[in-house]
Each structure stands twice: as structure tokens, then as C-alpha cells.
Amino acid sequence: MGYFLLRRSVGFILTLFAVSVVVFAVMNVLPGDPALTILGLDATEDALAALRDQLGLNDPLLTRYWSWVTNALTGDFGVSHSFRVPVAGLIAERLPMTISLAVSGMIFTVVLALVLGIAAAANHRKAGDWGIMFVSQLGIAVPAFWLAMLLVLVFAVNLRWLPPGGFPGWSDPVAAMRALILPTVALALVQSSVLARVTRSSALEVMRQDYVRTARASGFSRRRVLWRHVLPNALVPIVTIVGMQFAALVTGTIVIENVFYLPGLGRLIFQSIANRDLPTVQALVMLFAAIVVTANFIVDLLYVVIDPRLKARA
Amino acid sequence: MTTRSLSAIAALGMALFAAAAQAETKLVIGLQQEPTSLDPTSDATASIDGMLTQNVYESLTTVAPTGDVLPQLAESWTVSDNGLTYTFKLAQGVKYHDGTDFDSADVLFAFNRAMAEGSTNPSKGYFKPIASVEAPDAQTVVITLKKKDAFFLFNMAQGDASIVAEESVDGNATTPIGTGPFKYDSWTRGDRLTLVKNPDWRGASGVQLDKVEFRFIADPAAAAAAIMSDEIDAYPGFGAPEMLPQFEADPRFSVNVGSTEGEVILAMNNSKPPFDNIEVRRAVSTAIDREEIIEGAMYGVAVPIGSFYPPHGSAYVDLTGAYPHDAAKAKAMFEAAGVAGTTMTLRVPPFAYATRSAEIIQAELAEAGIDAKVENVEWGFWLDEVYKKKNYDMTIIAHTSPNDMGNFARGPDYFYGYNDPKMTALWDSISTEADDAKRAELLKEGQKYLSDQAVHGFLFQLPQISIIKTNVKGFWQSSPVLFQPLAGITVE
Numbered sequence: 001m002g003y004f005l006l007r008r009s010v011g012f013i014l015t016l017f018a019v020s021v022v023v024f025a026v027m028n029v030l031p032g033d034p035a036l037t038i039l040g041l042d043a044t045e046d047a048l049a050a051l052r053d054q055l056g057l058n059d060p061l062l063t064r065y066w067s068w069v070t071n072a073l074t075g076d077f078g079v080s081h082s083f084r085v086p087v088a089g090l091i092a093e094r095l096p097m098t099i100s101l102a103v104s105g106m107i108f109t110v111v112l113a114l115v116l117g118i119a120a121a122a123n124h125r126k127a128g129d130w131g132i133m134f135v136s137q138l139g140i141a142v143p144a145f146w147l148a149m150l151l152v153l154v155f156a157v158n159l160r161w162l163p164p165g166g167f168p169g170w171s172d173p174v175a176a177m178r179a180l181i182l183p184t185v186a187l188a189l190v191q192s193s194v195l196a197r198v199t200r201s202s203a204l205e206v207m208r209q210d211y212v213r214t215a216r217a218s219g220f221s222r223r224r225v226l227w228r229h230v231l232p233n234a235l236v237p238i239v240t241i242v243g244m245q246f247a248a249l250v251t252g253t254i255v256i257e258n259v260f261y262l263p264g265l266g267r268l269i270f271q272s273i274a275n276r277d278l279p280t281v282q283a284l285v286m287l288f289a290a291i292v293v294t295a296n297f298i299v300d301l302l303y304v305v306i307d308p309r310l311k312a313r314a
Numbered sequence: 315m316t317t318r319s320l321s322a323i324a325a326l327g328m329a330l331f332a333a334a335a336q337a338e339t340k341l342v343i344g345l346q347q348e349p350t351s352l353d354p355t356s357d358a359t360a361s362i363d364g365m366l367t368q369n370v371y372e373s374l375t376t377v378a379p380t381g382d383v384l385p386q387l388a389e390s391w392t393v394s395d396n397g398l399t400y401t402f403k404l405a406q407g408v409k410y411h412d413g414t415d416f417d418s419a420d421v422l423f424a425f426n427r428a429m430a431e432g433s434t435n436p437s438k439g440y441f442k443p444i445a446s447v448e449a450p451d452a453q454t455v456v457i458t459l460k461k462k463d464a465f466f467l468f469n470m471a472q473g474d475a476s477i478v479a480e481e482s483v484d485g486n487a488t489t490p491i492g493t494g495p496f497k498y499d500s501w502t503r504g505d506r507l508t509l510v511k512n513p514d515w516r517g518a519s520g521v522q523l524d525k526v527e528f529r530f531i532a533d534p535a536a537a538a539a540a541i542m543s544d545e546i547d548a549y550p551g552f553g554a555p556e557m558l559p560q561f562e563a564d565p566r567f568s569v570n571v572g573s574t575e576g577e578v579i580l581a582m583n584n585s586k587p588p589f590d591n592i593e594v595r596r597a598v599s600t601a602i603d604r605e606e607i608i609e610g611a612m613y614g615v616a617v618p619i620g621s622f623y624p625p626h627g628s629a630y631v632d633l634t635g636a637y638p639h640d641a642a643k644a645k646a647m648f649e650a651a652g653v654a655g656t657t658m659t660l661r662v663p664p665f666a667y668a669t670r671s672a673e674i675i676q677a678e679l680a681e682a683g684i685d686a687k688v689e690n691v692e693w694g695f696w697l698d699e700v701y702k703k704k705n706y707d708m709t710i711i712a713h714t715s716p717n718d719m720g721n722f723a724r725g726p727d728y729f730y731g732y733n734d735p736k737m738t739a740l741w742d743s744i745s746t747e748a749d750d751a752k753r754a755e756l757l758k759e760g761q762k763y764l765s766d767q768a769v770h771g772f773l774f775q776l777p778q779i780s781i782i783k784t785n786v787k788g789f790w791q792s793s794p795v796l797f798q799p800l801a802g803i804t805v806e
Contacts (some may be wrong), residue, residue, distance in 0.1 A: 032697065037693070038350075042437050047438045083503070165536055
């Protein structure tokens with residue numbers, strides 16, 4: 001286990017290092033001039049030169065990368081070129097929004113998928129199964145932004161049950177939850193459709209096992225067998241997919257935050273790339289990468305919890 | 315019960331009554347563009363001016379919707395006979411929102427900062443004609459110009475010329491401090507910005523709004539949903555003309571289509587073949603059909619232009635008939651110039667007016683035998699490759715600044731690649747002509763010359779589409795500037 005953790009930590013650091021190099025290189029190769037983006041079409045040459053100097057854009061590439069790395073190691077991610085405030089603060093004020101959305105999306109995905117997936121497996125080759133499979137096929141096919149617009153039209157514009165977008169913050173929990181409902185559904189419906197199908201097929205596979213038949217034969221109810229014997233043994237492939245889906249949900253917030261004008265990290269990264277705001281883009285991409293790597297790491301740990309047989313192999 | 319507590323209860327009751335009688339008037343305005351900084355003197359983002367200029371910040375002068383210059387922090391001014399010396403009398407008793415006093419020293423500071431060597435003012439060019447700024451006393455500022463500048467007072471009304479204070483200037487990017495009718499209240503980046511009424515403003519009694527909230531909604535479909543569900547009261551810069559019918563049909567809203575200062579052009583790179591050849595440029599002007607472009611790209615909501623001057627301007631001449639659309643004639647012209655059948659790139663920035671126009675222009679050029687390759691590029695890419703490096707054949711862009719015919723006098727380094735001593739001399743006489751009538755004549759001459767030279771394909775004037783609740787009055791329908799004063803807006 002100790003060796004496993006060590007190997008994972010080294011991998012984590014190497015991944016982040018590689019990401020930082022790639023982002024830095026891409027942002028520098030990409031045509032664009034932050035000073036021109038900030039000062040606009042009427043800017044004079046001397047004003048542009050002064051701003052480039054202020055932003056430190058005239059230093060050699062390696063010098064800039066090195067100072068970024070050394071500062072980042074001390075927790076200083078620099079000052080945003082376009083917002084003119086420390087990047088860490090910018091991220092901190094938007095993190096709750098994105099975390100709220102990703103977590104509620106994850107809960108929605110898992111709960112809906114497990115219930116539907118198990119229900120479909122229990123009703124294998126019956127109407128319920130066909131129905132759930134048809135709806136989930138539809139769910140996979142619908143693009144998230146289109147679904148988002150449809151939800152807004154129906155529930156915000158016509159029925160007026162929910163707000164069409166925006167996020168009031170957690171100081172008013174009821175309003176915050178209401179604001180999260182439509183974005184959550186739009187974000188998570190695709191993922192939960194995928195996961196429901198995985199849950200179904202994984203559960204079906206387990207249901208063919210001898211010990212399930214034995215459990216039924218020894219008098220346990222169908223329900224008890226499904227939730228206590230089938231589901232735990234069907235979890236390994238489900239958890240693998242959930243891990244991948246968490247990453248997809250976090251990155252999916254970029255689209256959803258734009259459609260529902262939510263002030264989260266997705267909007268920030270979108271805007272920062274357009275503004276060629278290197279320090280902000282760099283820090284955000286690193287953060288997204290760290291989240292993905294961490295999610296994978298947690299999945300690996302969960303395998304061991306779910307299936308103790310894997311411990312020997314780890 | 316003592317008299318004192320009785321009177322306290324009475325006072326409380328009256329206060330409650332007063333509060334109920336005049337409930338807070340709040341206005342929610344939707345904006346397409348989200349700002350990154352709140353300092354108009356160091357960032358060109360248009361929404362900074364849209365929210366803060368002449369609302370939180372004030373300048374020496376301001377501008378009426380007609381384009382006339384009006385007094386603001388300068389109560390009055392005189393201009394010397396040679397047109398070079400401006401003496402401004404400043405408003406008295408004005409205070410910044412942080413409580414510090416406003417006087418001529420602030421004007422001196424703001425101008426020196428904008429003119430300084432390391433200045434990063436986005437419109438530093440406004441200050442180029444200034445020779446000196448002096449403050450003989452606390453209420454007087456004397457500005458001397460090197461050469462006459464017909465647009466000086468107009469330019470001094472813009473956000474770039476906001477009179478910022480030395481005490482608060484460093485914080486303006488996040489907590490703006492000005493002298494205007496509204497005070498900055500709060501900003502949730504990416505979501506909303508709130509202003510509250512400044513009760514100490516010199517004209518505060520005439521201001522009805524107590525609170526103004528700007529909501530940033532970039533996506534037009536999301537904006538439409540927010541307007542429809544009564545989340546916002548006004549959306550003054552709506553970018554999706556195709557969605558207007560649903561608002562026009564709804565009695566809750568009034569839909570106004572005004573004009574901006576934005577001339578949309580099909581820019582041609584005059585510095586390199588084939589567009590260094592005037593016959594090729596004229597052939598392009600003949601190949602394009604403005605009516606079709608406006609119908610297809612703007613759903614009919616725009617006014618065609620035949621040169622580089624807004625149709626609502628007082629010196630406008632209609633030159634839209636200079637090159638009547640004729641695909642066969644354009645084809646013959648391209649053939650005569652030896653460019654028929656060649657491929658050209660049309661690099662388009664990510665704005666709906668540009669990307670939609672590009673598709674139609676591509677088809678029109680194809681009809682005239684030119685294969686235009688449309689490349690949709692992102693804004694940062696456009697700025698660097700097209701604007702800075704002139705690495706393009708054709709592009710589509712709106713020039714939103716007022717009085718910008720001077721673009722054609724910016725020399726060979728400007729992205730037009732257009733260098734014509736005649737135009738440079740003409741602009742020089744336009745920008746130094748103080749007499750309005752004479753200047754109008756010169757501006758007409760300039761429009762005709764640019765049309766004759768077919769420097770670019772002149773397409774249409776960018777409309778200002780606003781969707782506003784019918785009970786909200788006072789929004790400018792057309793604007794000669796980037797800002798929108800809120801002091802005059804009322805809610806019935």
C-alpha cells in the first residue's frame with residue numbers, strides 16, 4: 001500500500017509538471033497579445049509597449065516559466081493579466097460555484113443511474129427495461145447545451161418554476177438550490193444515462209452468478225438480493241465509469257456555466273483564454289488536471305474498499 | 315411613558331412610513347460583455363464604459379445623444395481665438411465617493427497620468443495634441459494644445475479621460491472611486507455588478523434610481539430567457555436580431571433599433587496584391603450586395619453604408635449607390651485585373667455580425683469568380699495575426715469609435731495597409747477645423763474620397779438593439795459614445 005501511494009504521488013507530480021509545460025508552451029505559441037487584448041484597437045504603440053513591460057511579457061520565455069514555477073511552489077500563482085488581482089483569489093471566489101455544480105451533478109448522476117440501472121436489470125427484457133433503455137439512449141444522444149436551453153424555455157420562461165440562470169450564492173440556501181436544479185439536470189443527464197446502462201449490464205452479469213441463485217434459493221427477497229448481493233458485486237465497473245464521469249462533469253461545467261451564466265471556473269477559463277491571460281489559464285488548467293488525477297486516485301482507492309481481493313494485487 | 319420615548323416612537327413610525335412611501339427603485343440591466351477590470355483609463359473593454367463612465371466616474375465634459383458636448387466636472391470653458399488654449403472652470407464642492415475633495419489638482423493628476431511616458435491609457439492618442447496642463451487655482455484648469463483639435467472636447471468626455479484621484483487610482487480596477495451620480499457597491503465577478511445612488515452628487519435630486527444592478531449574460535439565448543422571465547429590466551446591447559419578433563410581440567417590452575458609431579467593413583489588405591490594385595477593390599465593392607448581407611446576416615435590422623461615416627451623423631452623404639451590385643460586371647473587372655479564379659482568405663473574428671456576413675460575402679464573391687476561403691478565428695488570434703501582423707487578405711470588423719475616419723490616415727503600419735498622402739492631409743484639415751459647417755464639408759469630401767478609392771467594402775452601420783421594459787424610460791436609442799448615463803433613467 002505504501003509503495004502504491006508513493007507511485008501515485010510521483011505520478012501526480014509528474015502529470016502536473018507536464019501539464020504546466022504544455023499550457024505554458026501552447027499559450028505562448030498561440031497567436032495573441034494580452035496587451036492588445038486589454039488596450040483595444042485604438043491603443044498607441046507606446047501604451048502597448050508600456051503595458052507589455054508592466055505584465056513582464058518582454059522577459060525571455062524560460063525566465064518567465066522559471067519564475068512561475070518557483071512562485072507556484074510557494075503557493076503564489078501570480079497576478080491575472082486582465083483582472084489585475086491575484087489568481088488564487090480569483091479562483092477561490094469561483095470555486096464554490098463549480099464545486100457545488102459538479103457535486104450536485106455527481107449525486108444526481110449516481111442516484112438516478114443506480115436506481116434506473118438496477119430497475120432495468122431487475123426487469124430484464126420486460127417493458128420497464130425497454131423503457132429505461134430507450135430513455136437513456138435518448139439521454140446520451142441529446143447535447144447538453146441543447147437540453148439546457150430546452151429546460152430553461154420550459155421551466156423558467158413558460159412555467160416560471162425556476163430561475164433561468166445566475167447563482168445567488170450560498171447565503172440564501174433555498175435560492176441557491178433552486179438555481180442549481182436546471183444546470184445540474186442539464187449537466188448530469190448524459191452522464192447518468194451512460195452510467196445507468198453500465199449499471200444495468202454489470203448487474204445483469206452478476207445476476208447470472210451462482211451465489212445470486214443460491215441467495216434467492218435460501219429465501220432472501222428479490223429486493224434484498226438486488227441491493228445487498230448484486231449491487232456491491234457490480235460496483236467495480238460502475239466506480240471506474242463514475243471516476244471518469246467526475247472529470248467529465250468538472251469540464252462539462254464550462255459549457256453549462258456559459259448557458260446558465262453561472263460565475264464559476266468554467267466561465268473564468270473561457271474568458272481567460274480569450275483574453276490570453278496566461279497566469280489565470282495556467283493555474284486553472286493545473287487545477288482541473290489536479291482534480292482529474294485526484295479523482296482517478298480516489299477511484300483506485302475505492303477499488304480496494306469495494307473488492308478486498310484487489311488488495312493483494314495492489 | 316416619557317415624552318422622549320414617545321417622540322422616538324413617532325420618529326420611527328414616520329421613518330417606516332417614509333420608507334414604505336418611497337420604496338427603493340432598482341433597475342436590472344443585462345450586459346453581453348463581462349469586464350475584467352473596472353478602470354476605463356487602463357482597459358478598453360467597452361462594458362467598463364457602458365457601466366461606469368459618467369455614472370461612477372466623471373470627465374471634464376460629457377456628451378448628449380446627439381453628439382453635442384455638455385459640461386460635466388467643468389461647469390464652463392472658454393477657448394482662445396487661436397483655438398489652442400482651453401480654460402475650464404470646475405464645478406465647486408464636488409467630492410469623490412471616498413470623501414476626498416475634487417479640485418484642479420485631481421484634473422492635473424489624471425491628465426499627467428494619462429500623458430506620462432509609461433501610461434497605458436487605451437486612448438492615449440486623445441492626449442497627444444496636449445502641450446501643457448496647468449492649474450492656476452483650485453477651480454481653474456488651463457489646457458494648451460500643440461495643434462488645433464476639433465474633437466478635443468468630445469474626446470475629453472470619454473471614459474479614458476475620467477478624472478481619477480491620486481488617493482484612489484490604484485484601487486480603481488476593483489473598487490472604482492469617482493465623483494459621479496452613482497457609487498460602486500459590489501461586484502461578483504462573472505455574475506453581477508451593483509451601483510447605488512450617490513446622495514451627495516450635485517444633481518442628486520433629479521436622479522430617480524436608487525440601485526442599478528448589471529447582470530452579465532453573454533449567450534444571446536440565455537439573455538433572451540432572462541428577459542422573458544422578468545429577471546432583467548433592460549438589455550441595451552442585444553446581439554441577436556433574429557430573436558426580436560418574440561419581444562416585439564410582447565407588450566411588456568419595447569424594442570428599439572438605434573444606431574451605433576460602428577461601421578462594419580469588409581476590410582481589404584491594401585498593402586499587398588491583389589488589393590493594392592484599386593480596380594480589384596472596386597470589383598469587390600461591385601460584387602457585394604449590401605441588401606442581401608443585411609437581410610441574411612442582420613435579419614434586415616441595419617442601415618447600409620457606402621463609406622466610412624455613420625448615417626445618423628450630420629455630415630453624412632449617401633454613397634451606397636457608388637458601386638451598384640452587379641456580379642457579371644464584377645466578374646469582368648476581376649478578369650480584366652487578372653485575378654479571376656484566385657483564392658483569397660477571409661479571416662473573420664468571432665462576432666455574429668462578422669461570421670454571418672462572411673458566409674454571404676463568400677457566396678457573392680463566388681458568383682463573381684473569386685474563391686474566398688472563410689477562416690473563423692478567435693479574437694486573440696484576430697488581434698495578433700490580422701490587426702497587428704497584417705497577415706490577411708480580407709476581414710470583417712466593426713469600427714465602434716466615434717470620429718474614426720482618421721483610421722485612414724494612420725499610415726502603412728495600420729492593418730488597412732492604406733497609405734495615401736491625400737487622405738492624410740484631408741484628415742489633418744478635418745481634425746483641426748473648428749468650424750462645424752466647414753468641418754462637415756470636409757467630412758463629406760472624405761466620405762466621397764474613401765468611396766471613390768474603394769479602400770474597403772463598406773457594408774452597414776452596426777445597429778444598437780435594445781429590449782427594455784415599457785415602464786423604464788430614458789435609455790438612449792442611439793449612442794455616439796460607449797457610455798449610457800443612468801442619472802436620467804426613470805421607472806414608472
